[in-house]
Amino acid sequence: MSTPLIKEFNYNVPIEKVWQALTDKDKMKEWYFPQLKQFEPIVGFKFQFDDSSAEYQKEWIVTKVVER
Template sequence: MENYEPIALEVRLETTLETLWEALTNPTHMRQWYFENIPDFKPEKGFETRFQVQSEERTFTHIWKITEVIPYQKVSYTWRFEEYPGESISLFSMTEKNDTTLLKLESHILKPFPKDIPEFKRESGVAGWDYLIHKNLVAFLRKSKAC
């Protein structure tokens, strides 16, 4: 079996634990920085949601299932796609220190995705998570702080 190196990001955010938790788990907030077409999200073990993302001529129907929730500390969920084999898991953990909150993200491949699809290449995953966390989430938190 191949060894897939996990994607790992760490960012210290100038926000409270409560605000970060809401950004990561409240679908209204998630639609503003993550995926605009998330129909619903509940930080409850076993909750499942699905939505489509179009990339060029390919459709990716995301299927997320919550695997673990510790409020204000951790949330994780598996990612599958209706159209393709494979599965990954994303783990978000957070800790507050002074006036900042440390967010750690890990994404692990559980079952391999097709190698011939650009969106499933490791570089694409790294770039996607970097964009979502370091650009979108950071901008969302800055904007919400100003409101």
């Protein structure tokens, strides 16, 4: 597939909470990925999911890290 899937969302919360939801494994599980097993903000890291009961398998790879 050559066309990326892009989704945009607006949340009525402080930006710090959104950043945590994008970078902290436990917050990621709480906000939107309960099946997340492992995540590291390292270029080349492959997310690990428990997809055993999912309709489809996910394959996500960290391609860029910008330290703030």
